[in-house]
Amino acid sequence: MTTTTPEEVRRVACIGAGVIGGGWVAHFLARGYDVTAWDPAPDAEVKLRRLVDAAWPALIELGLADGASRDRLTVAATLEEAVADAQFVQESAPEKLELKRDLLADLDAATPAGVVIASSTSGYPMTDMQTTAATPGRLVVGHPFNPPYLIPLVEVVGGERTDAEAVAWASRFYDVAGKSVITMRSEVPGFIANRLQEALWREALHMVANGEATVQEIDDSITEGPGLRWAFMGPMLTFALAGGEGGMAHMLDHFGPSLKSPWTRLEAPELDKKLYDAVVAGCDEEANGRTIADLVAERDQGVIDVLRATGRLNGGKK
Ligand SMILES: NC(=O)c1ccc[n+]([C@@H]2O[C@H](COP(=O)([O-])OP(=O)(O)OC[C@H]3O[C@@H](n4cnc5c(N)ncnc54)[C@H](O)[C@@H]3O)[C@@H](O)[C@H]2O)c1
Numbered sequence: 001m002t003t004t005t006p007e008e009v010r011r012v013a014c015i016g017a018g019v020i021g022g023g024w025v026a027h028f029l030a031r032g033y034d035v036t037a038w039d040p041a042p043d044a045e046v047k048l049r050r051l052v053d054a055a056w057p058a059l060i061e062l063g064l065a066d067g068a069s070r071d072r073l074t075v076a077a078t079l080e081e082a083v084a085d086a087q088f089v090q091e092s093a094p095e096k097l098e099l100k101r102d103l104l105a106d107l108d109a110a111t112p113a114g115v116v117i118a119s120s121t122s123g124y125p126m127t128d129m130q131t132t133a134a135t136p137g138r139l140v141v142g143h144p145f146n147p148p149y150l151i152p153l154v155e156v157v158g159g160e161r162t163d164a165e166a167v168a169w170a171s172r173f174y175d176v177a178g179k180s181v182i183t184m185r186s187e188v189p190g191f192i193a194n195r196l197q198e199a200l201w202r203e204a205l206h207m208v209a210n211g212e213a214t215v216q217e218i219d220d221s222i223t224e225g226p227g228l229r230w231a232f233m234g235p236m237l238t239f240a241l242a243g244g245e246g247g248m249a250h251m252l253d254h255f256g257p258s259l260k261s262p263w264t265r266l267e268a269p270e271l272d273k274k275l276y277d278a279v280v281a282g283c284d285e286e287a288n289g290r291t292i293a294d295l296v297a298e299r300d301q302g303v304i305d306v307l308r309a310t311g312r313l314n315g316g317k318k
Pocket of ligand 1: 015016017018019020021038039040041044092093094095099103120121122123143144145146
């Protein structure tokens with residue numbers, strides 16, 4: 001593996017500079033890195049610089065790292081030039097399996113030995129993408145959310161032939177580079193957040209298709225409802241509070257049976273003792289000593305903050 005530590009990285013290459021690759025470029029520039037980008041489209045550089053310029057005011061507001069500058073972006077003429085002295089590579093090419101396979105093999109051939117190469121793929125397992133690379137051990141998934149310069153989350157996971165060390169290195173690097181990292185232990189298709197989004201999405205499409213809710217009603221049901229809480233407290237702790245003073249245990253006792261009610265088209269898991277205990281214990285662990293009352297106060301303050309931030313403090317309406 002690379003002898004460069006995640007803390008020592010100064011030069012990053014971004015391969016593919018569309019919506020996500022361009023977003024990564026903006027993020028890494030704002031964090032003070034030298035960034036080299038490559039994209040085969042003839043108008044790629046113009047579009048990339050436009051994207052970075054559009055993102056920059058928000059990045060200034062969030063706070064730039066010392067020395068951060070748009071002048072530290074270089075657009076390379078070839079893939080080989082882009083990665084020649086890279087200390088980390090982020091691939092964000094189109095979501096086509098054959099293309100990703102070939103591109104990752106080419107990147108692996110051109111990138112200095114030991115440097116970690118991450119793919120922004122939305123759902124392909126690295127196991128399926130690393131099949132033709134000569135040294136697949138350094139290939140990981142680093143799945144961002146759009147736009148990568150504002151949404152902190154990145155999900156990191158390796159494939160069957162990825163070295164555990166490369167996964168750990170990538171996770172640490174993203175952390176140092178200002179991202180919120182979830183390191184996955186197995187290659188679950190769609191990773192974590194997209195599976196959750198997908199479940200909501202399927203249900204929303206069922207409702208639209210059946211004429212049960214309009215698109216507007218579906219969007220309002222989230223932005224005027226649970227979405228306000230989800231910006232700062234996830235679905236698990238949010239539901240723990242639905243159990244009142246009894247927390248998640250009471251919530252499961254009370255609403256467990258409704259898992260079998262026709263509230264969703266997705267097949268519900270069996271709520272056996274193991275799952276019950278894991279969910280209750282997970283909530284306790286996440287609460288980390290905070291009482292239900294503490295969490296209620298935190299949630300309420302969070303809702304107020306989100307309402308203020310989105311210009312809805314006055315009555316909470318749009
Ligand atoms: N859009 C999202 O919300 C989102 C979120 C997370 C992850 N992703 C993933 O990010 C990746 C990029 O998606 P996007 O939305 O930025 O797509 P996009 O179409 O906006 O950008 C893709 C870019 O790749 C370039 N390209 C084409 N062939 C290439 C090649 N052989 N090598 C390098 N670059 C090439 C294109 O010119 C284009 O600029 C995909 O894997 C996608 O699944 C997308």
